[in-house]
Amino acid sequence: MNKASQGIPMGTAYAVWTGIGAAGTVIVGMIFFKEPTDFWRLFFIATLILSVAGLKFVAN
Structure with missing residues (x-):
């Protein structure tokens, strides 16, 4: 996380x-x-992953 926060804002790094x-x-729990x-469980996990990816893309 330390390395990631050097390239993107700290809030975004923590969210990711x-x-x-x-x-x-x-x-891991499902597998x-x-x-x-x-x-619904798969839907919200996919939404979470897409949101994290979106935060990373708009960070810069």
Whole structure:
């Protein structure tokens, strides 16, 4: 995160960092711990990932 915050604003770096962690945790839970994978859960995970990517693209 330290390296990322040198190129983009700190708020954006933190949002990207936590978004990737949250999405990764949910995806690992669905794959390894057989948590439910219904439409809405996948929809909101995709929305989170797209929002994080959007923040990174508009940061500069």
